[in-house]
Amino acid sequence: MTTYNEQLQQKTNYLTEKLRPFHAPKLQVFPSAEQHYRQRAEFRIWHEGDAMSYAMFQAGQKASSASLIKLDNFPTAAHSINDLMPKLMHAISDCPVLRERWYQVEFLATLSVDSKILVTLIYHKRLDDAWEAAARQLQNDLNIWIIGRSRGQKIVLTQDFVTEKLTVHGREFQYRQLEGGFTQPNAQICEKMLAWACNAAGNSKQFDLLELYCGNGNFTLPLSQHFRRVLATEISKTSVAAAQWNISANQINNIQIARLSAEELTEAFSGSRAFQRLTTQGIDLQHYDFSTIFIDPPRAGVDDETLKLVAKFEHIIYVSCNPETLCENLQYLTQMHKIQEVALFDQFPFTHHIETGVLLIKK
Incomplete structure (x- = not known):
């Protein structure tokens, strides 16, 4: 069996080779704990007569006994x-109304041992008053938060979020993390990513930061301490609402969130399209003096038009969950920029997944 250090070395070698054509400096490598690193987990529930168990299924195969x-x-x-x-x-095995047609469970926890865990119970049946009464008793007995889901139903008994606290360079930041919303599951590695990004940003308080794909403000909050102002964009209404709560809870006053996709922001920057959403929020792109852009795109990477916008910035901080699309984007960006720093964050030990951070400086 491959040891953790061996698999981490394999990832390091792989990423080093992928980045070799771009004359990248030596990787900074941030290892994970080998176990107990995920704050999020989900399982199917397997029923065999009166017995139940948590279950997973082999990757790439149908959910079956085989x-x-x-x-x-x-x-x-x-x-x-x-x-x-x-x-x-x-507890659920002893309660017929809770166990009947229960087929999936999702857990969302935080680094704090004192925080309640959010548990989503998912069913193949309609949830009624009897279910809700039993679920409330279970919530009290186990000191957790419970959400019930079924087709077309979502019953939130108390709340549908947890509040994570992440420490970056000695400052604690609070994050509202919503059930079903995207969050970094390896919170300890997330803290290392945030610290690396802040180091990459340096002290640029005379300039502004543009961030694309900001989600719930995971990077936005700590990065805001290194710039005069931050304009962050996100298309998801749910994520924007969480980001606004996070900004307020952390008493940060130099961030504005624009509900735009990366493609729409590119159109606004070029002047090819005006957006009422910017006007109603009092956001005027001409009033910003951007020196740096931060991007953490989806696995598909950055689209061609947005990539042209990214390339205009003096400094680019690029966090990627997909080395393949990262390298595709770097083929364009390194025509005008050089890679100053690169880091490997082992978010998911013993898997093929790699999280990469790249700092690019205009040549």
Whole structure:
């Protein structure tokens, strides 16, 4: 069996080779804990007569008894999730209204051992008053938050979020993380990513930062401490609402969020299209003096038109979850920029996934 250090070295070698054509400097490597690093986990529920168990299925295979992996615990997940798993299974096994047609569960935890875990119970049946009463009793008994889901139903007993606290360079930031919303599942590596991005930004308080794909403001909050002002964009209404809450909760007053996609922001920058959403928010792109752009795009990378916009900036901080599309984008960006720093963040140990941070400076 491959050890953690061996698999991390394999990733390091792979990424080093991928970046070699771009004359990248030596990788900074940020290892993960080998176990109990995930604050998020989800499982199917396997029923066999009166018995139930947590289950996963072999990758690439149908959910069936042939590919079934039964679980009593999940060492990849946080200690708090592992502690809760048997208690939840035992309690629901003893309650017919909660166990009937229960087929999936999702856990969302935080680094804080004092915080309640958010548990989403998903069913193949309509959830009624009897279910809600039993779920409220379970929520109280286990000291957790519970959400019930079924087709066309979402029942939030108390709240549908947890509040994570991440520390970056000695300052603690609060984040509202919504059920079903995107968050970095490896919170300790996330702290390392945030610290690296802030170091890459340097001290640029006489200039402004543009951020694309900001999500709930994960990078936005700590990066705002290094710039005069920040304009961040995000298309998801849910993520924008979470980002606005996070900005207010952390008492940060130099961030504006524009609900635009990266493609729309590119159109606004070029002047080819005006957006009422910018006008109503009092956002005038001409009033910003941007020195740096921060991007954390989806796996597909940055589209061609947005890439042209990105290339106009003096400094580019690019965080990628896909080395393939990162390198495709770097083929264009390195025509005008050189790679100053590059980092590997091992978000998902013992998988092929690699998170990469790249700082580019205009030549």
